[in-house]
Amino acid sequence: MIPLAKPWIGEDEQRAVSAVLESGQLVQGALVERFELAIAALLGRRHAVAVSSGTAALQLTLKALQVGPGDEVLCPALSWPSPAHAVRVAGAKVRFVDVDQAEWNSTAEALREARNGNTRVAIVIDQFGNPARAEEIRGALGALPIIEDAACALGSRFTSGPCGSLGKVSCLSFHPRKILTTGEGGMCLTDEDDIAEKLRMLRNHGRLRGEFVVAAGNSRMTEIAAALGLTQLQRLDEIVSRRRELAALYQKALGDEMDFQSTPQGAESNYQTFGVVLPQGHDRRAVLAKLLEQGVEAGILSFAIHKLGSFAGSEATLPIAEHIAARGIALPLYPQMRNAEVDEVVRSLRGVLHE
Ligand SMILES: Cc1ncc(COP(=O)(O)O)c(C=O)c1O
The missing domain is CATH 3.40.640.10 (Type I PLP-dependent aspartate aminotransferase-like (Major domain))
Structure with a gap:
């Protein structure tokens, strides 16, 4: 897993x-x-x-x-x-x-x-x-x-x-x-x-x-x-630079197929979470379940907070947050992850989306 x-x-x-x-x-x-x-x-x-x-x-x-x-x-x-x-x-x-x-x-x-x-x-x-x-x-x-x-x-x-x-x-x-x-x-x-x-x-x-x-x-x-x-x-620099390497591998592999978060020019992210927005036409719950069957634990990326039960009754309409919250998934990323494991996640995700 x-x-x-x-x-x-x-x-x-x-x-x-x-x-x-x-x-x-x-x-x-x-x-x-x-x-x-x-x-x-x-x-x-x-x-x-x-x-x-x-x-x-x-x-x-x-x-x-x-x-x-x-x-x-x-x-x-x-x-x-x-x-x-x-x-x-x-x-x-x-x-x-x-x-x-x-x-x-x-x-x-x-x-x-x-x-x-x-x-x-x-x-x-x-x-x-x-x-x-x-x-x-x-x-x-x-x-x-x-x-x-x-x-x-x-x-x-x-x-x-x-x-x-x-x-x-x-x-x-x-x-x-x-x-x-x-x-x-x-x-x-x-x-x-x-x-x-x-x-x-x-x-x-x-x-x-x-x-x-x-x-x-x-x-x-x-x-x-x-x-x-x-x-x-003491390991902060090592942790952050490895996360950046792993994120760059994902970006290179998935760049033509999926939207992910972009960083303002001149700024640097630590890639605490690497999220992608699934293309239209895929059921997120099914995608996550199929990935799990293949040994890849992905997760729901985030929430449109105004749509949660704790804000029931909110009439706010915030379409971009709602879109990313509905279609976003977080992919595995942690400092000890191997490059081959990124390849495996990418292979599984492609397989699930194109089956
Ligand atoms: C943006 C943001 N703020 C606050 C928190 C809360 O942090 P904690 O889990 O340490 O209470 C989180 C945790 O996920 C977060 O993502």
């Missing part, structure tokens, strides 16, 4: 986790702080605040920015539901924005058009690790605060700098499908001291300098998770 994704866990990770277990210090401590400093330095941000998931990172960020009832938040319609759900959890309204046909991210123009007098924040997603057009978006939105959902984008680059460097706060995920994994985990990055302090307080029961100042939950990262993250971070 060729799996859809597979985290690269080796002896170094096993040793690092064992050392934490032996130390007896299991929750937020020196390793979490080292992991935060390392990611902040890598992405050129002043502060990094480690949390328990990418979703927690988004939820705490909205809270730190005081987004709530009466506010609207712009959010790309094609994604995992977390960013839109986080807005709902904050009590604010999601204004969905369609994505670009080629890059599968929301454009500066679409974000600008969707903005209205109630818009408090724009969430900008680097979907599947593909960098959003950061400079254009920043120019179009002026002083409107941006939250960059860079859950998938560690190791990707805008034309102007690393993903994770856009906006007031950028959020990362370390779920096993992401570029580095800590099991579950996430991080908020910001250059603003007061926002970082709020985020640290919000992840830790609302506690600031010993006092409980607001009612908040527990979103801390464990030392076990940070040990995994620090170990994986």
Whole structure:
């Protein structure tokens, strides 16, 4: 079976986790702080605040920015539901924005058009690790605060700098499908001291300098998770360059037959997910089942979030997100995948589509 994704866990990770277990210090401590400093330095941000998931990172960020009832938040319609759900959890309204046909991210123009007098924040997603057009978006939105959902984008680059460097706060995920994994985990990055302090307080029961100042939950990262993250971070370049090689093989093999995500000129994707949009006339469920029979685990690429049950009643019509969500599949891609396995996936996919 060729799996859809597979985290690269080796002896170094096993040793690092064992050392934490032996130390007896299991929750937020020196390793979490080292992991935060390392990611902040890598992405050129002043502060990094480690949390328990990418979703927690988004939820705490909205809270730190005081987004709530009466506010609207712009959010790309094609994604995992977390960013839109986080807005709902904050009590604010999601204004969905369609994505670009080629890059599968929301454009500066679409974000600008969707903005209205109630818009408090724009969430900008680097979907599947593909960098959003950061400079254009920043120019179009002026002083409107941006939250960059860079859950998938560690190791990707805008034309102007690393993903994770856009906006007031950028959020990362370390779920096993992401570029580095800590099991579950996430991080908020910001250059603003007061926002970082709020985020640290919000992840830790609302506690600031010993006092409980607001009612908040527990979103801390464990030392076990940070040990995994620090170990994986040493292999980040290797992981990203291998993912790029594998994506290039897929692009070369499938370029004439299928649409896939394109990267803005001068930017670099980490190919966290390699998606293709199936040509018309094929039933996606049947294609995925047949691939599985042949030993290839492909998956549904993503969601048109406004069409999910959690947004039942939404009247938004966002045709590009809906088209990609209905016809997109994710193909296997992980750093230890062999070139011959890419050939096998391509052969199976062609066989299924042309049978
Ligand atoms: C764009 C995006 N944002 C947020 C998340 C949430 O991250 P986590 O699974 O760590 O909560 C994901 C996870 O798939 C994602 O793809």
